[in-house]
Amino acid sequence: MALNFDEFQKVVETAQQADAVKADLKRTLKKVTSALSNLQAALGEMETVLSDEYVSTPRERKPRQPRVPKEGAEPGAAPKKPGRPKKTA
Numbered sequence: 001m002a003l004n005f006d007e008f009q010k011v012v013e014t015a016q017q018a019d020a021v022k023a024d025l026k027r028t029l030k031k032v033t034s035a036l037s038n039l040q041a042a043l044g045e046m047e048t049v050l051s052d053e054y055v056s057t058p059r060e061r062k063p064r065q066p067r068v069p070k071e072g073a074e075p076g077a078a079p080k081k082p083g084r085p086k087k088t089a
Contacts, residue, residue, distance in 0.1 A: 048054060
């Protein structure tokens with residue numbers, strides 16, 4: 001019985017292609033699974049928000065703090081504005 005290396009090479013190439021397709025399918029399945037779990041979590045949150053017992057809590061904002069003047073700046077001088085300085089010709 002003679003060995004046909006061309007057929008053997010085709011079988012090996014087909015197996016390599018099948019492994020590549022299998023890896024792509026696994027990667028895609030992981031993405032779909034994570035997307036479905038995220039969707040499930042979002043639906044659960046939406047169900048909670050739309051329930052009759054849900055009461056939203058208002059956010060409390062922190063009071064604004066005045067800027068601390070930099071060292072070496074004159075006490076009565078206006079604060080430095082951001083941006084490019086004006087041309088003085």
